[in-house]
Each structure stands twice: as structure tokens, then as C-alpha cells.
Amino acid sequence: MKRYFIASTLMLLGVLCNNAFAKVSVFACEPEWEALAQEIGGGNIKVFTATHAKQDPHHIRARPSFVSKIRRADLVICSGAGLEAGWLPVLMQKASARVQPGTDGYLMASDFVKILEIPNAVDRSMGDIHPEGNPHVHLNPHNILLVGQELLQRLNRIDAANAEFYNERFQNFSSRWQQAIVGWEKDAVPLKEQPVIVHHKSFIYLISWLNLKLVGSLEPRPGIPPTASHLESLLLKVKQGNPVNVIMRASYESAEASEWLSGQTGVPAVMMPYTVGGDNESTDLFSLFDRSISLLIQNTSGNK
Numbered sequence: 001m002k003r004y005f006i007a008s009t010l011m012l013l014g015v016l017c018n019n020a021f022a023k024v025s026v027f028a029c030e031p032e033w034e035a036l037a038q039e040i041g042g043g044n045i046k047v048f049t050a051t052h053a054k055q056d057p058h059h060i061r062a063r064p065s066f067v068s069k070i071r072r073a074d075l076v077i078c079s080g081a082g083l084e085a086g087w088l089p090v091l092m093q094k095a096s097a098r099v100q101p102g103t104d105g106y107l108m109a110s111d112f113v114k115i116l117e118i119p120n121a122v123d124r125s126m127g128d129i130h131p132e133g134n135p136h137v138h139l140n141p142h143n144i145l146l147v148g149q150e151l152l153q154r155l156n157r158i159d160a161a162n163a164e165f166y167n168e169r170f171q172n173f174s175s176r177w178q179q180a181i182v183g184w185e186k187d188a189v190p191l192k193e194q195p196v197i198v199h200h201k202s203f204i205y206l207i208s209w210l211n212l213k214l215v216g217s218l219e220p221r222p223g224i225p226p227t228a229s230h231l232e233s234l235l236l237k238v239k240q241g242n243p244v245n246v247i248m249r250a251s252y253e254s255a256e257a258s259e260w261l262s263g264q265t266g267v268p269a270v271m272m273p274y275t276v277g278g279d280n281e282s283t284d285l286f287s288l289f290d291r292s293i294s295l296l297i298q299n300t301s302g303n304k
């Protein structure tokens with residue numbers, strides 16, 4: 001009896017300790033949201049990231065291992081606006097009630113920023129994969145801050161015991177981030193009005209933030225791979241007096257189309273990191289923007 005009592009007391013203590021030190025389990029759809037969660041959550045959260053920078057976030061196979069991760073999640077953080085429409089809904093069916101839409105555990109970044117390129121009418125037969133507007137919201141650093149503010153509120157409610165810890169970390173991140181934005185905006189002044197072509201419209205928020213000029217996309221429509229006839233029409237456009245200074249593609253996109261157009265025009269084709277981990281230099285959110293801006297400046301200097 002005595003032994004039983006000791007055993008159950010130890011078990012109870014174990015449960016109490018576990019709860020006191022349990023980390024908030026975060027399921028991040030993309031590396032940029034993992035990085036933001038780490039900035040604010042630090043050692044009090046444990047993040048699983050479903051995709052890496054070399055994967056196209058529109059098209060991921062929902063692996064069985066994702067199911068066990070999302071089942072345990074206290075918070076799901078994704079871009080939303082349809083970016084994960086091909087794979088997240090099936091996972092959400094297996095997720096717990098605490099991360100379903102409308103709860104603190106369900107955070108879609110695009111719900112907290114201004115969405116660009118919302119179509120007036122959507123014709124899905126045309127294959128456009130941005131029917132809810134452009135979901136690649138993280139490439140404007142002001143959006144990162146807005147999503148960070150919301151993430152802080154969520155963590156404070158999900159794990160109220162550690163609210164002070166999250167508030168401190170957010171204040172620290174926020175002041176460093178706002179300072180970094182001032183620096184980036186200063187460095188990027190020469191990029192204003194620089195004409196660019198993108199592979200996919202994954203850079204629209206960067207383009208709009210830095211006041212670059214979008215001349216065209218290698219994809220005829222978002223999500224439709226480049227075709228020979230569309231590339232020829234872009235080539236003609238450049239030759240007929242529409243200068244282009246950079247052709248940008250994301251780290252997960254094939255180089256073929258941008259290298260072809262570069263070969264025909266002499267315009268540099270540049271692989272941009274797009275997200276954290278997209279190249280060796282982009283190891284966190286700060287270096288992602290440092291690197292993106294320096295790549296654009298390197299490749300456009302001397303042009304205007």
C-alpha cells in the first residue's frame with residue numbers, strides 16, 4: 001500500500017512537472033513563420049516546419065508524419081490566402097479542436113495584413129493558383145511585424161503563465177526589426193523603379209515595398225509553368241523597348257526559363273532566397289532581407 005502511494009505520488013509529480021515545463025507545440029507551414037515563432041517563442045515553444053525553402057509551398061505532399069505533428073500542435077501558423085489549399089485542409093481534419101479556424105491556435109498570416117492582387121473575378125478554369133489574392137505576404141517586413149504582434153497575443157493566451165517572457169522577446173524583436181527596416185529602406189533607395197521580371201508572383205510584396213517596377217512573369221498565369229510562346233512574347237517585349245534589369249526566381253523554382261531569357265537578353269537571372277534557408281546567407285528573417293536587398297543592388301548597379 002505504502003509502495004503504491006509513493007508510486008502514485010511520483011506519477012502525479014511527474015504530470016505536474018510535465019505540465020509546468022511543457023513547451024507550446026507549433027506547426028509552421030513555411031520556414032518564415034518558423035523563424036518568426038522562434039523570435040517570439042524562444043525556448044518555450046517547439047516548432048515543426050512542414051516545408052523547407054527548396055520546396056514549392058503551393059505543392060507539398062501531406063506526408064503521414066505531418067498528421068502526428070499537427071495532432072499534437074497547440075498552434076498552427078501558415079501564410080493562408082490559399083497558399084496551402086492543396087495540402088493543409090486534409091491535415092486540419094486530423095488536427096485537434098484547439099487549432100481549428102476561429103481558435104487562438106489557428107493563425108493565418110494573410111488574415112492580418114493587406115492582401116495584394118485580389119482578383120475581381122476568379123476563373124478557376126484558367127488555373128490561377130491565387131484565387132484569394134497573392135498569399136506570399138512575408139516578403140514585406142512590415143507584414144512580418146503585424147503577424148508577429150498577432151502571434152504574441154496568441155502565445156499570451158495559449159500559454160498565459162509565460163506571457164511576460166513572450167512580451168519581452170517580442171519587444172526586443174520588434175525594436176531590432178523596426179531599426180532594420182529603416183536601414184533596408186535607406187539601402188534600397190537606388191532600387192526604386194528598377195524594372196524586373198519574376199518567375200512566379202512570389203515577390204509581389206517585396207516589389208511593392210521597394211517600389212520596383214514589375215514588367216512581367218515567366219509564368220503566363222500564377223501556377224502555370226512558363227511556355228515557349230509566353231517566353232517569346234516576353235523576349236519581344238524586352239526587345240521592343242521595355243528594359244528589364246533583373247529576372248528573379250525563388251530558390252525552389254527551376255532555373256531553366258529565367259536562364260533562357262537571360263541568355264537571350266543579357267539581363268542577369270538571379271536566384272533569390274525567397275525564405276529563410278533559401279541560400280547559405282539567409283539563416284534568419286534579418287539575413288533573409290539583408291540578402292534579398294543586396295542581391296538586387298548587386299545585380300542592378302549601373303542600370304537605371
Ligand SMILES: [Zn+2]
Nearest residue numbers: 130201202222
Ligand atoms: Zn503563389
